[in-house]
Amino acid sequence: MTIQPPVLPARRDILASAREQVLERGEPLAEAQLLEVLQTPDDRLGELLALAHQVRMRWCGPEVEVEGIVSLKTGGCPEDCHFCGQSGQFSSPVRSVWLNIGELVEAARQTRSTGATEFCIVAAVRGPDERLMSQLREGVKAIREAVDIQVAASLGILTRQQAGELADLGVHRYNHNLETARSYFPQVVTTHSFQERWDTCLLVRESGMELCCGALVGMGETTRQRAELAAQLGELGPHEVPLNFLNPRPGTPFGDLPVMAARDALRTIAAFRLALPRTVLRYAGGRELTLGDLGTRDGLLGGINAVIVGNYLTTLGRDPKQDLALLADLQMPIKALNAAL
Amino acid sequence: MTATVTTYCGHCGLTLAGGAHEACARRLELEPPRYCSDCGRRMVVQVTPDHWTARCIAHGAATVSTWTGG
Numbered sequence: 332m333t334i335q336p337p338v339l340p341a342r343r344d345i346l347a348s349a350r351e352q353v354l355e356r357g358e359p360l361a362e363a364q365l366l367e368v369l370q371t372p373d374d375r376l377g378e379l380l381a382l383a384h385q386v387r388m389r390w391c392g393p394e395v396e397v398e399g400i401v402s403l404k405t406g407g408c409p410e411d412c413h414f415c416g417q418s419g420q421f422s423s424p425v426r427s428v429w430l431n432i433g434e435l436v437e438a439a440r441q442t443r444s445t446g447a448t449e450f451c452i453v454a455a456v457r458g459p460d461e462r463l464m465s466q467l468r469e470g471v472k473a474i475r476e477a478v479d480i481q482v483a484a485s486l487g488i489l490t491r492q493q494a495g496e497l498a499d500l501g502v503h504r505y506n507h508n509l510e511t512a513r514s515y516f517p518q519v520v521t522t523h524s525f526q527e528r529w530d531t532c533l534l535v536r537e538s539g540m541e542l543c544c545g546a547l548v549g550m551g552e553t554t555r556q557r558a559e560l561a562a563q564l565g566e567l568g569p570h571e572v573p574l575n576f577l578n579p580r581p582g583t584p585f586g587d588l589p590v591m592a593a594r595d596a597l598r599t600i601a602a603f604r605l606a607l608p609r610t611v612l613r614y615a616g617g618r619e620l621t622l623g624d625l626g627t628r629d630g631l632l633g634g635i636n637a638v639i640v641g642n643y644l645t646t647l648g649r650d651p652k653q654d655l656a657l658l659a660d661l662q663m664p665i666k667a668l669n670a671a672l
Numbered sequence: 673m674t675a676t677v678t679t680y681c682g683h684c685g686l687t688l689a690g691g692a693h694e695a696c697a698r699r700l701e702l703e704p705p706r707y708c709s710d711c712g713r714r715m716v717v718q719v720t721p722d723h724w725t726a727r728c729i730a731h732g733a734a735t736v737s738t739w740t741g742g
Contacts (some may be wrong), residue, residue, distance in 0.1 A: 399721040424685065424706035426716045434720065441722040579700075581684070619702055641721035642738060646703040666708040 345635060346375065346382055353605050354386050360605045362562035369554045373594060380633030383601035387634050394666040395658055396637035398449035398483075398569075398613070399442025401472065402644040404432050408455040410487075410522045412510070412549055416580035416645055417455035425581035425645055435470045439478040445640050445651040448668045450474065451483040451543075452507060453644055455456050457523065460464040464496070471500045474584055479668060483543065489521065490602045494538035504544040505535040512559040513619045514644060517554045521661075545573035545615060548599050549591030557599060560635065561606035571637065572610050578618030578646060591617075595625045597633055604634025613637035619649055630662055687712070704736070712736035 343369040360368065363383075371379045401655050403641035407419045407427035410415040430438070439450045454463055462487060471482050484497060485506035497505060500552060509528055510516070516525040517578055535542045544567055564572055576596055579586050596618075605611055614635050618627055633636075636660075658665060682687055683696035683707025704717050706726035715726045727733040 401720055402718075405718065424714055426714055428716050428718050430718065432718075434718075438720045441720065445721075642719050642724070645717070645719055647701075647719070647738055648726070652739065 333649060345371070346378060349384060349386075349605050353608050354382065354389060357390055357608050359565045359608055360602075362558050365557055365561050365606055368605055369558055369600075371598055371664070372552050376594060376597060379601045380521050380597060380629060383604040383634035385640060386608050386630050387636050388648065390514035391611070391636050394636070395631075395663045396449065396613070396666045397445065397447040397654075398451060398637065398639050399438070399445065399447045399641050400451040400453055400639055400644065401430065401435065401438040401442075402455065402653065403435060403452050403466065404454040404456060404528040405429075405645060406455060407459070408521065410457050413582065413584040414510075414519065414547055414577055415455075416583055418583065422584050423580060429466075430570035432466070432470050432473050436473050436477050439480055439482075441473045442641065443478050443480045446655065446665050447640055447651075448481055448666060449483055449504070450478070450480045451485055453506070454487070455644075456487045459486040459493055460491070462603055464493065467497070467502075468500060471502060475501060481668070485543075487654050488527055489534055491534055491538075494531075494534045496542070497538050498538040502540060503542050504541040505538075506545070506573070507531045508545040508547065508573070508575075509560065509563060510545075510547050510565070511550060511552055512556040513563060513663050514559060515550075515556045517601050519550060531569070532569070541570040542567070543573065543576060544569035545571075545613070546603075547575040547598070547616075548579060549577035549588070549617070549621070550585055551588060561603050564603070564604045568610075570611060570661055571613060572603060572607055573613040573637075573639070574613035574635075575601065578617040578620050591621050596621045597626065597629055599614040600630045600634050611637045615639050615645065616643050624653075631663065631670070633655065636663075648661075650652040678709040680707055680709050682707055682709055685712050685714065 405428045406417045406425040408417050410419045417427045442450045481503050483504040484502045511519050513525045576591050579588050640654050642648050679698050681693045683699050685707035702723040710731045715728045717726045723737045725735040
């Protein structure tokens, strides 16, 4: 007698599943599906990016949100985020410095001149102390009086009272990144926990501010952990996800890691879009190094619908004119301030 | 900064005469210098959306525009 092997059901192609589930129904992919997406072979990368772009166009539209950022307090941070040149725990060349209020307002004005509608004030701290909150109060008030732009902030771990005060000040969006997957977080940061980050994200939303919660990829995490991170962001459901690619900083524990391969970065962008079909997905730090000009274009046609223009916190970005010309070439209008409001 | 002779690498802070700094030069296209080119001291550097300022305690400050705002 011949024993026939059992007939297994044909495995559904992941891109066909994603088309039906995300593009047609607007339902995000689950973690296991995201892992399959992140394993898409190079010869199907174009197809994956095209699908992610269709998802973005269908559920978000063609507009691109433009933002500028500035470091209010640079360096000397007590935390040990292994990717960050601003930690005071490593032998990074970054020295501590504060912006004054006049410089802060001027930075907001520079940002607005690009057409940006968002300006995010960032401080390298564990969480805000009274000195920083005082600077924030004065700075936000001065910006709102002088510049027609929405103000966001990123000041680390918040108390409920601080979150409420920031919302009352008119800070409309607060950034606090998960950075990496829960399972990889202890390899990246030891001075605070993933749960503390998660809790601050919940506080931000409870306070009424929009939650901006992003990721940094290329830190040695596995592909499976990248899928885990995308799923965890999907569970949190932020308004915006800034996607950073590691730019290895001298003197930090991750300073000698290789720059992420451009194709992996593009796969990650597409996977995040399929995990977060309705979310603002923003190009953040490291894209110049990881993707270059051509890759930047591919990402904008692969799920990205927001950009940070100009310089970053301690490193330099592209000339905003290049980014704006690219958006015009791609026929992607910049989201207007009134629409953003 | 007043001197025009560049002695130290702005990226790694080592003397330019002491080795190859092509990789440092590439990095300096995407980040401001962190070390004074005259004395190799670590500088206080502030980056804003359209420029950076680097200040050496001994040789003063330089501000460089990275793009011209509208």
